């Protein structure tokens with residue numbers, strides 16, 4: 001795998017949209033061509049080279065290209081948007097839409113990520129070593145399809161709307177989360193290793209939430225049916241299993257009603 | 267002879283009452299009497315003929331004072347700054363007509379900026395829920411003529427929409443509701459015992475911020491899982507939930523009116539989303555509709571006008587010139603201001619100075635700030651440029667969308683102060699000037 005290292009040389013006055021920073025866009029290009037790729041600050045179209053200096057070499061294909069981002073990129077959004085393969089490592093905090101609509105490859109952020117992390121993601125892997133804000137693996141506004149595949153792991157905490165309208169894939173939040181986990185979900189798995197304030201599984205048709213800590217305000221739409229042992233993220237634990245949302249429409253498979261599940265660690 | 271003008275629209279709250287009678291002086295400059303209007307509505311007409319109206323644009327001087335300038339200078343200054351800014355934001359439109367809102371769309375498309383309306387701090391979450399879950403709504407006329415069960419959830423019309431209950435929902439006698447209030451059941455769901463709760467048959471005193479749970483509980487009952495409910499949900503007893511759910515199920519025609527209590531407590535769009543889901547559930551057993559209690563008389567307007575222009579009702583990002591983008595949280599005025607993401611601000615027909623959080627105002631204040639408003643307000647007083655305009659519904663007419671998306675033609679009742687432009691003319695002149703500057707290569 002070849003590596004391109006991009007180092008911040010000047011800060012934008014507002015926020016810079018780095019939608020072209022993906023292995024797909026960099027692959028097969030010379031450093032000069034990469035530096036000439038557009039990026040937007042409001043209505044001004046700049047070149048990536050106006051803000052970053054580039055070293056190394058891009059691979060022939062996306063899968064063969066790794067991008068390392070250095071410098072304070074807190075005012076830069078959309079890294080890894082729509083990427084399909086390869087790798088991005090961001091050695092700092094970063095802004096919104098990291099890995100939005102991505103279909104493959106891996107993104108590591110060695111700091112915090114802002115909102116809309118991995119929205120409508122279809123595949124690949126995102127690792128955030130710090131915290132994430134709101135709308136992790138959710139749907140874009142008005143879309144009924146949130147994250148449908150892949151893995152998002154946030155080592156810190158997250159805000160609201162974790163996996164809203166999710167249909168597949170896995171989100172792991174190792175810290176606490178605020179409200180709205182798997183709201184409107186039709187599939188997928190969310191694991192919260194800390195506490196959640198409430199609204200887990202509201203309007204959920206299908207999907208699995210594993211909560212290791214407490215749910216401060218559980219929804220009335222869930223009913224306890226069993227105590228089960230489950231393997232989650234590499235270890236086995238005992239959980240109380242709740243089914244719901246009993247207020248939401250339900251689908252049937254082979255004559256059996258399918259419910260969403262909340263597994264609450266004992 | 268003083269002239270009486272009938273069927274005038276009141277340019278104040280979302281009720282957009284269009285049955286006002288205004289008596290105007292001989293010379294058409296003074297309003298002598300206003301009838302069929304509530305106390306807040308009266309004020310707006312009085313203000314319209316006040317002798318203290320601002321008649322010329324005012325520009326901030328280096329010493330901090332304001333100096334009168336001509337409209338031409340103000341238009342040129344605004345056009346040049348809009349072209350120069352990387353990401354200008356125009357926000358407001360609580361109080362102007364659709365013609366002005368359409369002209370604003372033209373301005374911001376040429377400027378390549380952000381365009382947002384007061385829904386962003388008001389019923390924006392309702393739009394998001396409507397995107398996600400549909401909008402089984404109706405008109406206020408249908409409510410008046412058909413509804414026998416009325417729910418006010420997180421809204422207090424007794425104060426915010428003074429004639430809502432008397433004109434549309436509780437008291438009027440309609441075609442199928444000839445007995446008026448006597449045959450209507452009114453349910454108010456609010457953490458406070460409001461003046462609206464005072465006229466209700468049922469008041470569910472919900473725990474603040476837990477509406478989502480209570481909606482979930484009602485949906486459980488409608489789906490036949492009432493027995494599985496805990497003894498209390500969101501501070502409301504199970505028996506009371508079951509009783510009210512029964513009334514809802516047996517309604518001939520019900521309407522849920524919701525307000526800021528849902529859009530501005532935790533969960534925001536999700537509170538409306540689940541309210542819409544409940545409305546849908548209720549339609550399996552009865553006939554139910556839902557409606558947002560929009561705040562201003564034409565705040566529904568920009569949502570309608572910009573949806574047909576750009577495809578989105580608010581929080582528009584037009585910076586890319588060839589497509590519009592919208593994602594509240596990123597493209598919403600307050601979020602952008604808090605993050606210091608815009609470099610010019612136009613406040614029009616609202617008062618961001620009073621309504622935005624102080625850190626947001628401080629960020630905006632670092633950049634050029636224009637206020638377009640008939641009145642002196644907090645925004646105008648911290649602006650670099652204040653451009654006065656006509657008051658829609660008083661000295662200029664226009665199309666207005668009522669809270670139920672019904673368009674109403676508002677009228678002009680008096681002559682505007684001499685020389686004062688209306689929003690549409692002013693904004694089109696700014697757009698023309700920008701086109702001129704672009705053509706000359708000065709941008």
Ligand code: SF4
Nearest residue numbers: 276279283304307429
């Ligand atoms: S209820 Fe609203 S629209 Fe009607 S008169 Fe009062 S302020 Fe005006």
